[in-house]
Amino acid sequence: MQNTPVSSLVGEEYEVEVGPVAHGGHCIARTEGGRVLFVRHALPGERVRVRVTEGEETSRFLRADAVEILEASKDRIEAPCPFAGPGKCGGCDWQHAKPGAQRRLKGEVIAEQLKRLAGLTPEEAGWDGTVVPAEGDKLPAGQVPQWRTRVQYAVDAEGRAGLRKHRSHEVEVIDHCMIAAEGVSELGIEQRAWEGMASIEAVAATGSQDRQVILTPRPGARLPLVELDKPVSVLRVEEKDGGVHRVHGRPFVRERADGRTHRVGNGGFWQVHPKAADTLVTAVMQGLLPRKGETALDLYCGVGLFAGALADRLGDQGAVLGIESGKRAVEDARHNLADFPRVRIEQGKVESVLPRTGITDVDLIVLDPPRAGAGKDTVRHLSALSARRIAYVACDPAALARDLAYFREGGYRVRTLRAFDLFPMTHHVECVAILEPVK
Numbered sequence: 076m077q078n079t080p081v082s083s084l085v086g087e088e089y090e091v092e093v094g095p096v097a098h099g100g101h102c103i104a105r106t107e108g109g110r111v112l113f114v115r116h117a118l119p120g121e122r123v124r125v126r127v128t129e130g131e132e133t134s135r136f137l138r139a140d141a142v143e144i145l146e147a148s149k150d151r152i153e154a155p156c157p158f159a160g161p162g163k164c165g166g167c168d169w170q171h172a173k174p175g176a177q178r179r180l181k182g183e184v185i186a187e188q189l190k191r192l193a194g195l196t197p198e199e200a201g202w203d204g205t206v207v208p209a210e211g212d213k214l215p216a217g218q219v220p221q222w223r224t225r226v227q228y229a230v231d232a233e234g235r236a237g238l239r240k241h242r243s244h245e246v247e248v249i250d251h252c253m254i255a256a257e258g259v260s261e262l263g264i265e266q267r268a269w270e271g272m273a274s275i276e277a278v279a280a281t282g283s284q285d286r287q288v289i290l291t292p293r294p295g296a297r298l299p300l301v302e303l304d305k306p307v308s309v310l311r312v313e314e315k316d317g318g319v320h321r322v323h324g325r326p327f328v329r330e331r332a333d334g335r336t337h338r339v340g341n342g343g344f345w346q347v348h349p350k351a352a353d354t355l356v357t358a359v360m361q362g363l364l365p366r367k368g369e370t371a372l373d374l375y376c377g378v379g380l381f382a383g384a385l386a387d388r389l390g391d392q393g394a395v396l397g398i399e400s401g402k403r404a405v406e407d408a409r410h411n412l413a414d415f416p417r418v419r420i421e422q423g424k425v426e427s428v429l430p431r432t433g434i435t436d437v438d439l440i441v442l443d444p445p446r447a448g449a450g451k452d453t454v455r456h457l458s459a460l461s462a463r464r465i466a467y468v469a470c471d472p473a474a475l476a477r478d479l480a481y482f483r484e485g486g487y488r489v490r491t492l493r494a495f496d497l498f499p500m501t502h503h504v505e506c507v508a509i510l511e512p513v514k
């Protein structure tokens with residue numbers, strides 16, 4: 076009895092010309108019959124043989140991997156990582172592209188999203204079209220930046236650590252992740268057996284020696300005795316409800332950015348690239364140009380990265396309100412910003428807390444929402460607060476472009492946009508847009 080539906084096209088092969096890059100780490104191609112393919116492991120302009128990985132006769136598009144390169148792009152290189160490639164680790168999308176080409180591809184995706192969803196050209200967005208590498212990431216050919224300070228490993232049924240395959244629960248067992256920061260690699264997660272664990276997150280803080288391992292056991296499994304060579308704190312996560320418990324050591328790590336130390340507890344959010352927090356604070360402050368005594372909002376504030384940077388610059392007469400949904404992140408933000416009496420952090424969702432604050436005007440706004448963006452209602456609310464400038468920090472160019480269109484309806488235009496390659500080898504990219512009211 077065959078499980079695969081008769082109409083499945085998985086495993087079918089086609090020879091195709093690869094078209095432009097699309098959001099999500101793949102390129103667009105068409106079969107001779109005109110069927111749209113999202114092709115991974117290919118580059119624009121190449122001629123390749125693809126094998127379908129997802130899709131049926133009736134699907135609007137098919138997903139496929141380039142399994143043979145018939146005519147290669149000049150941007151192609153041999154993937155430096157042995158675990159990258161069709162059917163293997165899903166963590167990196169552009170291992171097979173030269174670093175400069177990776178940034179160009181990300182730039183093309185941003186430009187396409189801006190055009191399609193916000194009707195903006197790069198010039199209209201005040202963007203020079205470049206995606207800038209983080210300081211220190213321009214390396215000689217063949218070398219890969221070791222930037223991932225937080226790595227989420229999956230564990231297979233035999234207790235071996237690895238990374239998930241693309242759009243799959245299957246684990247690609249690895250002995251080393253090339254993009255992991257040295258502090259993460261030194262923990263040797265891949266060299267140990269992790270029976271009974273579902274996943275392991277390894278964290279190497281920036282600017283302190285704090286290291287943390289966060290274990291999620293499978294239901295009923297016992298925790299392994301974690302004896303790593305370095306002093307490492309260990310947390311345990313309940314798989315069913317996400318509750319986090321301290322096993323030993325501190326329940327937080329200390330991250331340095333913008334000349335301050337930030338406590339980040341229970342595996343809460345912190346920028347992953349070691350240069351990201353400083354890069355983004357600099358871009359936001361250069362865009363907002365805060366003045367002494369101004370008032371500001373830091374929305375989706377995490378442990379208070381931008382709220383602290385703003386409070387520092389607004390001085391004793393200024394005031395900052397941060398809003399963050401994570402309970403533990405709010406506790407950390409309040410701790411991190413305790414030396415600023417005129418900073419307040421509210422816990423809850425921006426969309427429900429912001430209307431309750433009764434705030435009717437503010438000088439500056441920073442928003443750094445999760446991948447889904449802020450959405451129409453929140454943007455409409457923000458547009459009515461008469462802010463002199465707004466900084467929008469975005470990890471998803473599609474959500475950014477959608478929200479920029481809402482801001483335009485609210486009377487704001489993009490003054491400048493900058494893009495940073497804070498996730499080398501993957502398709503992810505970070506943008507900072509600075510908005511101001513249309514005069």
Ligand SMILES: C[S@@+](CC[C@H](N)C(=O)[O-])C[C@H]1O[C@@H](n2cnc3c(N)ncnc32)[C@H](O)[C@@H]1O
Pocket residue numbers: 344345346374375376377378379380381398399400401404423424425426443444445470
């Ligand atoms: C991209 S992170 C930014 C954190 C912080 N700005 C930083 O750079 O460290 C987004 C944050 O928004 C929080 N969050 C997600 N949805 C939210 C919502 N609807 N309202 C408030 N906070 C939310 C998450 O818990 C996370 O801390």
